[in-house]
Amino acid sequence: MSNMEKLVAIYREVLKKPDLELKPELTARDVDNWDSLAHVQIIVEVEKKFGVEFDLDDFLAIRNVGDFFKLLQRYGVEL
Amino acid sequence: MFNGNYPKLQLLNEIFIEKYPFMGSTINNGFTAFGKTWAVEVEELLAAMFATNQQLTKAVDGYVRFAMDVTRRQSRFDDACEYPQKSFNQVADEVYLNDEYMERYYLPGLLLSHMLWPHHYRQSRFFTATFLRDMEVMGAKEFVDAGVGTGFLSRLTLAACPDITGVGFDVSPASKKFAELQVANYKLLDRYQCKLLNLCTQPTKVETDWLISAEVLEHLEDPLSFLQRLRVILRPGGKGFITAALNAAEIDHIYLYRNPIEVQDQLIEAGFTIEQYQSIPAYKPRKINIPTPEVVAFIVT
């Protein structure tokens, strides 16, 4: 499974949307289950899966999925 | 969608939606659940504490960081079911004595959580419906708030009882300043004093018939000793409002209470009797065997 596939699986699982497509412009506004708890669950699952730990300010700056891709790359995760 | 003339609340809603979309439903959810009373209270609080748009935006940034930090720690707690080992002094250095952290994140975060977190808001309603109402009916003349935090309950008390005077204690200079600011912004400071004091270690001769100590116990290494000090501060026949957070993995929570009985047992061991209590979960349990954060409040004599 590629890193991108792992990431998609996390989003789908946490947001309970098995068909979710992870486009860079996707935001919490577009998905009804995406509240603050889900947001943190995504972050925590990603941290566990990719062995990274984000600075709180970094993940608060995420506005959409594209921002998260960039952040992951900054933390050394190849997508 | 909430409606009505609430300009500050409207702005708060817009900031959430624009800047923090994952919190975009916070205000609508609050309005749907708690209605106009809630909206009026939030509007007043925001107007009193964050008068300019810049102040409000800064407070929201602090709140979101505070809330996300709590949520992240809670997610980790779900696996470990233990708080990370910390001493009170470590937490004091990291949090209570760290003015920047307190002023930017902790205090605005905690203050807004009193209104925006349903379990915190329900607890403040319980406080108003029970303890504060008792104070009004009995014509309370003075009170002590042991561990003022943001000064939220002190302010509610001063506002509800026009003849009362109050003394608050806290270990954090930033808390003292923030509590005084809140009380002053509601024009109540002439009846209130806030003092820097660690009630666990420093002696005091203060006594009262009306004692408030909200969300302090879980911040301590030895809450039972603190409760024993509170028992001495509360005069016989007096009444206390004492709360604790359970299974809530926040940055400064040291003592893990897993259920309300553990708090109740300590209260009784310290010499209190319990008249009323309310325990409120933060949300419906998400999974079996994962403890849900909860707040529990006791009316004691």
Place this chain on the structure above:
Amino acid sequence: MSNLKIKPITNSDLALMAKFLTANLSAQFSADEWEFAFSQDWSSNKPNNGFMLLDGEQVVGVVGAIYSQQIVNGKKVDVCNINSWTVLPQYRSDSIYLLIKTIRQPGFHFTILTPRLQEMEIYRFLKFRTIVTRMIVTANLPWPFARLRGVRTITDIGALQQMLSLKDARVHREHTSSPWLKHIAVGVEGELCYVIYQRVKLKGLPTAAILYVSDSALFDKYRLALGHALLGRGALFMRLESRFNTNKPKLSLLQNYSTPTLVLSDLLKDSDVQNIYSERAALNLDGVT
């Protein structure tokens, strides 16, 4: 009824029901408060929380039901307290079906404690019996002899649980989640009168409105001690429905009670119909705590 359907209100419908009641019955209570009122765990036989009338997916009417298992004369009785009957004006012709659906549930005894006067004819048509009651209002006076006579006043939760009869300990346990209800027991060990009251204002004066009395004879016996204890808690008067205690003490007033109590049961006597286990306990109806 062609496009309409009636559906039982399940626990997962409660938020929807609560929102409807706030919008259409009383905004005095927030949706959170309505939801709390129907979330009580007073019966293991709770089949629903009432019924709702739906037009398509849209809620257009509800009738709330609060179920409880009460001990009446030593027997467990299933009681269904009906309340909050609210239907949007254009659907009123179908509103009675909500009530009929509710009272057709077998095995329950039905009570209505807060009917609107304009609905009385419908309730009579459905064979509800009206309980005539009045309010006895008594001044609470200092009575310093309580201690001398060994009469105790108990408000401590732990002590109440230990010292009350099994039946009353259960009543107490099941009513501690409503913060506006106050619990007090007076008497001597083995002979305690347990009372649940709520603070209300009567002509602007703080009054203890008594919702529950465990024993009417003990209430008479310890009335002065209770009055003393309530005075010490800021209540200048106590108010009790005459059906719970027919003895009218000296220096008391009788008030007419404007809200009738209705019952549909071949078992429950007037004094068996409780104000607890109902919206009177689950909602802060008087708005004063």
